[in-house]
Amino acid sequence: MRVKMASLYGKKDIRIRETELPDLRDDEILIKVMSNGICFSTYKAAMKGEEHLRVPENVHETPVVTGHEMAGIIEKVGEKWKGQYKEGTSCCLQAGIRYKGSEDAPGYSFEFFGGNATYTIIPGGYIESGCLLTYEDDYFAFASMGEPVSCIISAFHTCIHDYMEDMFVYDNIHGTKEGGNLLLMASCGPMGIGAIDYAVHGPARPKKLVVTEINEERLKRAAQLISPKEASDYGVELIYVNPEDLDNEEQELRQLSGGKGYDDIMVFAASERLVELGSSLLAVNGCLNFFAGPTDEQFKARVNFYDIHYRRTHYVGNSGGNLDDIREMFDLSREGLITPEYMITHVTGLSEVPEIILNLPDIPGGKKLVYPHVDLPLMALADFEKQADEDPVYKKIAGILKANHGVWCKEAEQVLFAEKWIGD
Structure with a gap:
């Protein structure tokens, strides 16, 4: 079988490759990839290569x-899995699973196991680990967002706090503090939007949620998608802040917390300044989660060790989810509580992928969603309306998006498949 894919050949070298897939082994499964989100981690891998x-x-x-x-x-389906998996079933991948402790991962380490491809082969060991999840729907965009949303959910679950009643109880309390103060820093990019959505609509809601972002366009979009009014309906006081509007950022953010600081802080940009600012804003027994993975192996920031010792502050750093996290994403999405598609701002076909990955920091907006079997240039969702006169398909999609408040959805995806499908 011929396959077309966007492959990494080395540092800053991504190319569209067409080749033959190897024969499927008995312990493998062949997937027809319908959609794939472009993660900033892929950009980091492209910059560093080997x-x-x-x-x-x-x-x-x-x-x-x-x-x-x-x-x-x-x-x-390979012979080994025929009793467990059925051909024609919709599926998605929990890519954060590590097989036998290996750092090898789909999208980074395998010739034929990754999402920017028309077809992909899942190795037997990864199937054994449970990374392949099936679901009953013919909609794929939200499922592609399952992996990044699971990373967000994991970040909330891995924040830690001590039992304040007895400092000699050594088991930590895991998870952000329900009813507490939560600060999301640099948090109106795609992952930040997902974090706001989960904080407001998830199971352990803060009483006060402060979101900072210096990009005014991103800030406005976040406030439109998840407004302070909507958050208040869920018992959350949501405050959006552009730090550039503040005279004294540390002092004014502390005032917004009621003067006590924040029980949980998440940092969504690899910034020394933000880490140090977050450190200064932690409440007693607070936790800072450094969500943004830096590319610089020597990345360092000063943190307050006095507070670690006497105020029992904590620091964690993770941005990968597990199977429970992605299952939670599916449950919350089915219940209509969270909207993973909020993260998507662009859609495209496979041919555009190399340029998108290599220039990702310079392309505005949130998630770029790839449809490998569709003929489509990189399109911001807002551009469908702007270019509606150029293509009747764009006009049809623009109408769907307008009715859905500018958010990508199943109906728009189905039009794309029906009108722009180019086959295998």
Whole structure:
């Protein structure tokens, strides 16, 4: 079978590759990839090439397919899995699963296991680990967002706090503090939007949620998607802040917390200044989660060790989810509580992927969602209306998006499949 994919050949070298897939082994499953989100982690891997932790040293000789936020349809099932998986079933991937402790991961380490491809082969070991999840729907965009949303959910679950009643109880309390103060810093990018959504609509809501962002366009979009009024309906006081409007950022953010600081802080940008500011704003027994993974292996920031000792502050750093996290995403999405599609601002076909990944920091907006079987340039969702006169399909999608408050949805996806499908 011929496959088309966006593969990494080395540092800053991504190309569209067409080749033959190897024969499917008895312990493997073949997936027809229907959608894949482009993660900033893929950009980091592209910048570092073989120097990246998960990219093989021989990537120049054997390129690896990019992308790990995939959803698709089970095309063929190896003999070992025929009693467990059924061809024609919709599926998605929890890419954060590590097989036997290996750092190898889809989208970083394998020639044929990744999401920016028309078809992908899932190795037997990863199927054994439970990374392949099935679901009953013919909608794929929200499932592609399952992996990044699971990372967000994990970040909320992995914040830690001490039992304040007895300092010699050594079991920590896991999770952000329900009814507490939560600060999300640099949090109106795609992952930040997802974090706001989960904080407001998830199971452990803060009493006060402060969101900072210096990009005014992102800030306005976040406030439109999840407004302070909507948050108040869920018992959350939501405050959006552009730090550039503040005379004294630390002092004024502390005032917004009621003077006590924040029980939980998440930092969504790899910024020394933000980490240090967050450290200064932690409440007693507060926790700072450094969500943004830096590319600089020497990234450092000063934190307050006096507070660690006497005020029992905590620091964690993670941005990867597990199977429970992605299942929670599906449950909350089915219940209509969270909207993973809020993260999506662009859609595109496979041919555009190399340029998108290599220039990702310079492309505004949130998640770029790839449809490997669709002929489409990179389109901001707002551009469908702007270019409606150029293509009747764009006009149809623009109408759907307008009725859905500018948010990508199943109906828009189905029009894209019906009108722009280019086959295998």
